[in-house]
Amino acid sequence: MSTLKNDRLLRALLREPVDMTPVWMMRQAGRYLPEYRATRARAGSFMDLCRNPDLACEVTLQPLERYPLDAAILFSDILTVPDAMGLGLSFNTGEGPQFAKPVRSAADVAALGVPDPEHNLRYVIDAVRVIRRELAGRVPLIGFSGSPWTLATYMVEGGGSKEFSQVKGMMFEQPALMHRLLDILARSVIEYLNAQIAAGAQAVMVFDTWGGTLTPRDYQEFSLRYMTQIVAGVTRHAEGRQVPVILFTKGGGGWIEDMAASGCDALGVDWTVNIGDIRRRVGQQVALQGNMDPCVLYASPQRIRDEVATILGDFGHGTGHVFNLGHGIHPHVDPERVTAFIDAVHQLSPPYHRSRPA
Amino acid sequence: MSTLKNDRLLRALLREPVDMTPVWMMRQAGRYLPEYRATRARAGSFMDLCRNPDLACEVTLQPLERYPLDAAILFSDILTVPDAMGLGLSFNTGEGPQFAKPVRSAADVAALGVPDPEHNLRYVIDAVRVIRRELAGRVPLIGFSGSPWTLATYMVEGGGSKEFSQVKGMMFEQPALMHRLLDILARSVIEYLNAQIAAGAQAVMVFDTWGGTLTPRDYQEFSLRYMTQIVAGVTRHAEGRQVPVILFTKGGGGWIEDMAASGCDALGVDWTVNIGDIRRRVGQQVALQGNMDPCVLYASPQRIRDEVATILGDFGHGTGHVFNLGHGIHPHVDPERVTAFIDAVHQLSPPYHRSRPA
Numbered sequence: 276m277s278t279l280k281n282d283r284l285l286r287a288l289l290r291e292p293v294d295m296t297p298v299w300m301m302r303q304a305g306r307y308l309p310e311y312r313a314t315r316a317r318a319g320s321f322m323d324l325c326r327n328p329d330l331a332c333e334v335t336l337q338p339l340e341r342y343p344l345d346a347a348i349l350f351s352d353i354l355t356v357p358d359a360m361g362l363g364l365s366f367n368t369g370e371g372p373q374f375a376k377p378v379r380s381a382a383d384v385a386a387l388g389v390p391d392p393e394h395n396l397r398y399v400i401d402a403v404r405v406i407r408r409e410l411a412g413r414v415p416l417i418g419f420s421g422s423p424w425t426l427a428t429y430m431v432e433g434g435g436s437k438e439f440s441q442v443k444g445m446m447f448e449q450p451a452l453m454h455r456l457l458d459i460l461a462r463s464v465i466e467y468l469n470a471q472i473a474a475g476a477q478a479v480m481v482f483d484t485w486g487g488t489l490t491p492r493d494y495q496e497f498s499l500r501y502m503t504q505i506v507a508g509v510t511r512h513a514e515g516r517q518v519p520v521i522l523f524t525k526g527g528g529g530w531i532e533d534m535a536a537s538g539c540d541a542l543g544v545d546w547t548v549n550i551g552d553i554r555r556r557v558g559q560q561v562a563l564q565g566n567m568d569p570c571v572l573y574a575s576p577q578r579i580r581d582e583v584a585t586i587l588g589d590f591g592h593g594t595g596h597v598f599n600l601g602h603g604i605h606p607h608v609d610p611e612r613v614t615a616f617i618d619a620v621h622q623l624s625p626p627y628h629r630s631r632p633a
Numbered sequence: 634m635s636t637l638k639n640d641r642l643l644r645a646l647l648r649e650p651v652d653m654t655p656v657w658m659m660r661q662a663g664r665y666l667p668e669y670r671a672t673r674a675r676a677g678s679f680m681d682l683c684r685n686p687d688l689a690c691e692v693t694l695q696p697l698e699r700y701p702l703d704a705a706i707l708f709s710d711i712l713t714v715p716d717a718m719g720l721g722l723s724f725n726t727g728e729g730p731q732f733a734k735p736v737r738s739a740a741d742v743a744a745l746g747v748p749d750p751e752h753n754l755r756y757v758i759d760a761v762r763v764i765r766r767e768l769a770g771r772v773p774l775i776g777f778s779g780s781p782w783t784l785a786t787y788m789v790e791g792g793g794s795k796e797f798s799q800v801k802g803m804m805f806e807q808p809a810l811m812h813r814l815l816d817i818l819a820r821s822v823i824e825y826l827n828a829q830i831a832a833g834a835q836a837v838m839v840f841d842t843w844g845g846t847l848t849p850r851d852y853q854e855f856s857l858r859y860m861t862q863i864v865a866g867v868t869r870h871a872e873g874r875q876v877p878v879i880l881f882t883k884g885g886g887g888w889i890e891d892m893a894a895s896g897c898d899a900l901g902v903d904w905t906v907n908i909g910d911i912r913r914r915v916g917q918q919v920a921l922q923g924n925m926d927p928c929v930l931y932a933s934p935q936r937i938r939d940e941v942a943t944i945l946g947d948f949g950h951g952t953g954h955v956f957n958l959g960h961g962i963h964p965h966v967d968p969e970r971v972t973a974f975i976d977a978v979h980q981l982s983p984p985y986h987r988s989r990p991a
Contacts, residue, residue: 570801
């Protein structure tokens, strides 16, 4: 595969020196871009877009045409894995994801198998291959998966939820069954991420959207434990380089030390914490990725620039910071504001990477 | 007014010795109770129920008939204040609250005045009076309000929100205007809570539902600052007793020390933190109220009891703990499970309140 021309992201994730802070955005290929909406309209449904490797590649590359981003992230959905397990995923307009066959009983769990990514998730792995080819080494490609706990919430609830009554009911009442489900999911995620890495993903990120709805104890037992299993099972070296693993639990600021001890290389952090405080708490163990409030992108270019400056100052001197939003970019953001954001990171960060005066 | 027969709640909020840990539940008068649903059906709309002091009293007392709770909480809604400011509140089935006239501009903010509670919110203050009379001193009555930031989110968004783009847009882009709005709200909340106290509320709680969506800096400047103003402005003594003030920011575990320094008597804590850790962090400054995951009430009575035991153990020996859920009780909980919950707190907590062996 092509030599990587910009390896700032991989270096920062491994806490190696960089010239400036790398930046990308969660959901950077998405609805805020008119060109994304056009491709999406051509594709048909959201899942039709995910299932077409050429179109998935097209939307993955769109934000890179507009902005000098330091990474591409595979365009896909975290729910491809439960879909490949036979649960029947659909996206109904305005209602979010829905599974035809939710997982509610021991029999439902027993019926689940670990999908073979090259078979049941071939369209994702093919997309990784096409994207790597089309990227031609411009920036690294990030692969991803949902966390076992997050996938389980959708699978047991049968879709999105506010209360999580079904999945927590199972967790509280039938913990052994929940552990069986989470174990199958952890093994599935390992296979899935390893197939993405074999196909060309140069870093991988695990999205734990719903771990932050748990108590500290339940988080340890039902979410972090399985992410730790994933960190241990994922291929950490490919194409002669280390493959960094990033964990992100939304609302996970309270147990960041435990996450840092998982063996991962980097942690995503949302904007409800000060990234400087988090850096002091985790020390040299991991790099940090974050953490601007996505709503700042509704403000003026100057206000965006000020916020970038504040966050760079909070993190402070040295490597180990990947700039990002604290959550996915909102669909109604003006693409011009993103230019201001990306430029601010690149323009304001170099002083933080010069050697300190002796 | 009648002498208070059970003052466990007030004593625990002020960290005075108690015989057992007092317990109540956020939204204890609510949809999980069939008798509530019956009264609600008789009343008409949700706001009709809020606006009728006799019916508001009826639903306030319903959970006390079923369970040996240690407190009553006024049945009302946090959005009565913006409604009294003339924004035109309605609740559409399945869609949550909506304001006919959202606050979007400087002119909109300039048009707002501080409501006179005995005039524009008379129905709430009358409800407090009726409830106090009907309670006849059984347990104390808690009054409440939304926090300025939380009220502002609904007022600027025009209803509920997931992204908070409008209110955060105003905060980032027009901070001076946002501060004017929050100042009017803080003054309104002070008047409102003081009228509730004058009418008989024996403790007051400020609900900051959306402060946890802010960065630590923005939380300080746009939410906590105004709650601190409220703490300073609220009548702290009535009927010969201290009136404790409780602050609750959902998702506020990260800045609990700052909240404790506000001058309030107690802090509500949600279940994403360990209440023992929080107690160590805040020391002797404040009492703590919480923090069972409301979803535990979907589990068996034994599992509920185990969770109560765990939380009591986490808090540890001595006063300063008011047992509660970490959020409002869910509408689909079986009322029988609540019995198990309340009984467990009363049965398992006395050992934590005996003098320690010398």
